[in-house]
Amino acid sequence: MAQAAIHRNGGRQGLPFPCESELSGTPDRAPLAIIVAGSSLGNLAAFCLRHSACRSEVVPSLDQARRRLAETRPDVLLVDVTLSDGAAISLLQAREDEPPLARIALVRPHDRWSSHEAFGRGADQVVTVPFTPDELAVRAFALLRRFAIVTKISHSQLVHALELSIDEKVGIDGRSIRLTPAQNSLLYVLAANAGTELSAHDIRQLAWGLDAQTSDDEVVRRVGDLLRLIPAGGTRVERRDHSFRFVPQSERYERPS
Numbered sequence: 001m002a003q004a005a006i007h008r009n010g011g012r013q014g015l016p017f018p019c020e021s022e023l024s025g026t027p028d029r030a031p032l033a034i035i036v037a038g039s040s041l042g043n044l045a046a047f048c049l050r051h052s053a054c055r056s057e058v059v060p061s062l063d064q065a066r067r068r069l070a071e072t073r074p075d076v077l078l079v080d081v082t083l084s085d086g087a088a089i090s091l092l093q094a095r096e097d098e099p100p101l102a103r104i105a106l107v108r109p110h111d112r113w114s115s116h117e118a119f120g121r122g123a124d125q126v127v128t129v130p131f132t133p134d135e136l137a138v139r140a141f142a143l144l145r146r147f148a149i150v151t152k153i154s155h156s157q158l159v160h161a162l163e164l165s166i167d168e169k170v171g172i173d174g175r176s177i178r179l180t181p182a183q184n185s186l187l188y189v190l191a192a193n194a195g196t197e198l199s200a201h202d203i204r205q206l207a208w209g210l211d212a213q214t215s216d217d218e219v220v221r222r223v224g225d226l227l228r229l230i231p232a233g234g235t236r237v238e239r240r241d242h243s244f245r246f247v248p249q250s251e252r253y254e255r256p257s
Contacts, residue, residue, distance in 0.1 A: 030055040031144055031151050032072070036065040036088055037080035037106060040193055040202050041129065045078055045106070047192035051137035051166055052144065053151045062088050075149050076102040076140060080129070081113040089113050092122035102147045104140065130208040132181050133188045134166035159191050162230070170230060182209025183226050190223075190237060190246040200242040216242040 033049050033056040035042045042058030049056050054076070059065045062084040069077070069091070081089040092103050104125045105118035115126040125143045127136055141153045156165040163171030168184040170177050179187065185208035190198070198206075200216040203223070210219065223244055227237055238245045 031075035031149050032057070033076045033078060033140070034059055034065070034068060034072075034074040035078045036060075036062070036083060036091060037078065038083070040189075040196070040198065040206060041080055041106070043196075044189055044192040044206055045136060047188060048131075048133045048136040048166075049140055050157050051133070051154050052141040053154070054140065054144075062091070065091060073099070074101070075147070076104060076144060078104045078106060079123075080106045081118055082108055082111055086112055089118065089121050092118065094122055100147060102143045102149070104143065130185065130206050130210070132166075132185050132208045133164075137166055159194070162191070164188065164191060172230065177229055179226075179229070180209075182207070182222075183229070185209055186222060186226055187230075190244065194246045197240070197243050197245045203244070 031052075031054045033046070033054040035045045035049075035056055035058045037045060037058065038060055039058060042060065046054075046056035046058055057068070057074075059068050065079075065088070077091065079088050079091045081092070089105070092105055094101065094103075102125075103123050104127060105113075105115075105121075105123035106127055106129050107113060107115055107118055108129050113121075115128070118126050124146075125139050127139055137153065141151060144151050155167050156163050156171070158164075161172055164187060165171070165184075168179045168181055170179060170184075170187060186203070189203060189206045200219040203219050204210045204212065204214050207222075210222070220239075220242060223237065223239075236247050238247055
């Protein structure tokens with residue numbers, strides 16, 4: 001299969017997603033991902049990993065992560081290396097007596113821990129935050145396959161009335177609406193944290209296509225532009241000043257796991 005080409009400055013271009021027919025075998029259980037990150041980033045990562053058929057646990061602190069890893073052995077470990085003032089990077093280091101474990105470092109631009117440092121500490125893959133949904137889903141899929149963990153990848157997932165897709169489109173009421181990579185990333189950030197209030201700062205940190213120089217007013221404008229593209233369809237986004245809350249209008253909705 002061709003290498004996936006990730007273009008950080010122009011969104012995704014020609015990313016060759018595998019078909020289920022290309023996989024060797026069928027997974028007898030969903031791979032377990034433990035995500036060591038704050039809740040907003042952890043929820044987003046878990047939401048994206050659903051495309052790789054993973055079930056996820058979000059662990060928000062280093063101490064909790066150490067206890068959880070002593071109790072269970074995940075198939076893949078994702079670590080926000082900025083957690084606990086950078087001490088979380090220690091989770092990437094494997095002991096000699098440990099069986100192989102796929103490790104993904106979540107790094108941030110201009111942080112003390114670079115991608116190079118994360119690889120040197122034991123990461124098998126590095127993903128820069130913010131990321132596009134397809135980037136994390138495909139990188140995790142490829143890494144699991146490298147570790148001989150059979151899984152599959154899907155292009156879309158249903159969130160109540162909306163069908164979100166890593167192909168930068170959203171389906172609603174039988175229609176398909178094209179989105180830019182930045183709009184799709186923003187939609188994933190909001191949907192992954194459904195029911196939780198996100199500040200403009202949170203969105204700026206998590207949504208691909210925004211950066212530290214993006215003003216609160218610009219974040220508000222971007223969210224408004226996205227909502228004008230998508231009919232209500234039983235889903236709404238509540239706004240309070242420069243904060244937002246994605247509210248799916250269904251009791252059937254469950255936070256990604």
